[in-house]
Amino acid sequence: MPAPQDGVGYLGPAGTFCEEGLRRLDPDTAESAWPAPTVAAALETLREGVLAEALVPFENSVEGSVSATLDELIRGEPLVITGEVHVEVEFALMARPGTDLAAVRRIATHPVAEAQTRDWIAAHLPGAEVIPESSTARAAVLVAAEVYDAAIAAPLAAERHGLNILVGGIADRPGAVTRFIRLARPGHIPEATGADVTTLVAYLRHNHAGALLDLLNQFAMRGVDLVRLESRPTGEALGQYCFAIEALGHLREPRVAEALRGLHRVCAQVRFLGSYPRAQAAQTPVPEVATAQAYDAARVWVERLSR
């Protein structure tokens, strides 16, 4: 199934949590969306102009950052994030109609899903073999194809691939959440809503504690809170990192714009990855000294002095 021109792609196959995220974010396009085989394929197709948008996983509350996505955003042709959605991760054990729990010998799933259901498997299916597959949905496909006895996957995968759910809710740590981001080619930034997040990647000029302090200070000084700071290797050498940063606020707020200008000055390089509405739409509180009004008043004051 090729990617539709000007359509939407997501990390497939059909039945992943990613498809579930797309259904919530954009129900109309979810039906006709293209299930990309890998994050890299989704983003490459988007960069080439075939797709208009793509939804891919970015972060999980248990496993952390999805390195494949982050590294693609850091290293490839620039893309920007235009939205996000959070999906609760619910794992189910599923098999072909007619298969009993007692008959399950070989279970296929993705390694991340295996890591999050390990205790349940050890307790309930201690003798079963677990085979890693490239996605939970592919595991479900292969169960339908009679390659394996059962799959651990999202409930949606059972529906999609004609399987029965033997046991639902088998995550060892219930309540895990995966965050998916919608990507587009640069050129359009969603309007500020007052409950936005800005994502970027910064490379320090120097590799010491003071340089990172200077970077964080660019935000703190303007009353901008960070929600995430993630070092990633630049790939050059061990000990060389860049920093993926997520800050509360929108590029079109003066405090965020000034922080970005500050980063541009003090960093070796900065890549802007988007300003977009948060999945949790609570308004971001802005300190009195950092509101757009405070910025405007300060600008007017200095302009009048300079005349």
Place this chain on the structure above:
Amino acid sequence: MPAPQDGVGYLGPAGTFCEEGLRRLDPDTAESAWPAPTVAAALETLREGVLAEALVPFENSVEGSVSATLDELIRGEPLVITGEVHVEVEFALMARPGTDLAAVRRIATHPVAEAQTRDWIAAHLPGAEVIPESSTARAAVLVAAEVYDAAIAAPLAAERHGLNILVGGIADRPGAVTRFIRLARPGHIPEATGADVTTLVAYLRHNHAGALLDLLNQFAMRGVDLVRLESRPTGEALGQYCFAIEALGHLREPRVAEALRGLHRVCAQVRFLGSYPRAQAAQTPVPEVATAQAYDAARVWVERLSR
């Protein structure tokens, strides 16, 4: 093969880069060391007191942190790092004697190795299928067992499992390095050498830019440089992180001890993961205002004032 009492374990199977690292760090014990099936197994066996030491991967210059190791150190019973070794990652395509490059259809390897040789495969074996296995060494074992045609693994794996190297040096980005750490149960800290690193995990009390600044300031104020800062989800909820930190210096230096005391005060929780000699043994430069002499003189001065 069970773990030897009081012996050394490493992430197996035999022939991984981890065994190569152990050979360099401790040639005498490498022969009799136990190849653990997973990082978790190695660490659990160490915690139970069966092993005395274990070597596991911690970080890769291209792929970044090894989450499995870091999360084990963060969440399980405390262990401490007592040494480190860097191993250049060299990938080779290997097959049973008699197999030609032209005959290779199905290649087994670990997903990280696949990611680092993707361009080479696309250029030289565009039609081959790549099957993910749980380690590069296991891929070699399965080639020897005639399950697959070829494996991408460390050259050592060919030697160990009786395979021929078809093509060596196939990494897309040569020069990648993996860092392995030697772990032990708490109770002994290696002597300070002047070229040491201290690893720890800190949990902020509050989740904002200022709290992270305070934390980093504890180091910067005492002239202690950071070499790595890595956020990891605490697993509680999306947006809740702790920070894995690596700083140049040894717990028994006054500047590092004071920084750690500062962290203990301002953080919700701190876990000390060890002070040990760096793989690159260059002496750490200490600012004049942060030497042991400067600390001693300051302590004597205040003691005299307080009398």
Place this chain on the structure above:
Amino acid sequence: MPAPQDGVGYLGPAGTFCEEGLRRLDPDTAESAWPAPTVAAALETLREGVLAEALVPFENSVEGSVSATLDELIRGEPLVITGEVHVEVEFALMARPGTDLAAVRRIATHPVAEAQTRDWIAAHLPGAEVIPESSTARAAVLVAAEVYDAAIAAPLAAERHGLNILVGGIADRPGAVTRFIRLARPGHIPEATGADVTTLVAYLRHNHAGALLDLLNQFAMRGVDLVRLESRPTGEALGQYCFAIEALGHLREPRVAEALRGLHRVCAQVRFLGSYPRAQAAQTPVPEVATAQAYDAARVWVERLSR
């Protein structure tokens, strides 16, 4: 009148606000105390071991720092502050019995008192000449000696020198307060009360914004609030300053001791000028992360790790 051996001195002559301060701080010794002609004389006599203590003005809520006192403390043989007292400055116009307000032509007073009553004089005695004298009490003495018609001085001066108060409360800005400090030779520090202040002088190593930030950070990082920061020329050249600093807390609190050790390391020079109870005895709030308990717990934790 010579200074009494082991006695107490103050900035005289009798009848100044300084004598008033001494009466409040130490009523028993006020009677027999020695009125020194100048701040320098009081401190020199103290340094020579003739006096045991001296009370001198340090700061005024309108006029600011008393440079003569501060410079003596900065430059001379070390002395330490052991206490402080605040005296409300109340100015009265006083004359010999029989003199009417209408007959006042020549008014003597100290320039600081003149500055604080200028509007009143302009409004009520626009034609009078104001003659500067070295103290308000000396002005009263000279009125008693019939050199001038009237003096502007503390009400106590009228009582002391047999004058009548023509008009009381003539300060342009009522409510001014002068702060006096009690000085002794080094060797004894008052016990911590929980409502203390620590005074010191610090010389930066470098003369730029960052160096002063580092200095202030030594306090902020340990939860120590500053109440005063005063630059004073070192006398070497224009643009060379040292900083007189007053911080809430006592040298024997761990957070203050650590801040002082930090200053000792990062500054070119530090002079400790005392830890003593505040005149306003409200307990100083200490942040949870900087209490003696937090410091002790941190010390014990690191000691246990280092073993």
Place this chain on the structure above:
Amino acid sequence: MPAPQDGVGYLGPAGTFCEEGLRRLDPDTAESAWPAPTVAAALETLREGVLAEALVPFENSVEGSVSATLDELIRGEPLVITGEVHVEVEFALMARPGTDLAAVRRIATHPVAEAQTRDWIAAHLPGAEVIPESSTARAAVLVAAEVYDAAIAAPLAAERHGLNILVGGIADRPGAVTRFIRLARPGHIPEATGADVTTLVAYLRHNHAGALLDLLNQFAMRGVDLVRLESRPTGEALGQYCFAIEALGHLREPRVAEALRGLHRVCAQVRFLGSYPRAQAAQTPVPEVATAQAYDAARVWVERLSR
């Protein structure tokens, strides 16, 4: 002698170091300039629009800030500094022609001059009485009028008032320098020269260490060095200060403008007191990350992102 319409005033009387400063700064107007009796009189006349400019002392390398000037600038109707000049303070003992050193009993001078020649007087004229006058030049006038035997004043005062210099160069600490500032009503700022200083007064919102750090950070973060920081009481209560700040750079440089905007946001109040060429005309080094080019590039980058 009244102030000339649109003329220049200075702190008189004729023969002070202030007149000497005016001669250096503006030789043409010095001849016809008006010697104001006090700093307050000079500034009031300027505020009323009678004078166009006034030169007054601002700072001395031994005695520190001239509080009278600073407080006038802080509290009165706004004025701005448009230039500065440094004058070496040279003190001479002068008398009427015919007076011998041996005959000097009563010496008049200003208290600041007395403080700077105290050791010389004690060594060479131990029996002489020193009478404080409101200026050194007035002391010279009164010697000419036969009120006193001798005056300690600037050599220029001898020339102006027909006295002989008995002994020159009698300062205890030679090399003292006084800095004079030229003031005007707001409305015109001198062009940036690359070697400028900006003077302002800031009131903190809160009275703790962190608030002052935030203020200093506004400069440090933009690569702006401070040359002076002086706390002054606001006059409200003991312990309430504002801060007079001098920074290297000009309001029309983007880094200084941004720092001022930052101050305007975080401070309770800011008063701009001028940007003007330094007396020492060495170019101010600007960090690479804070040049106008760096600011322009950052502005353009963010504008392009925001489109």
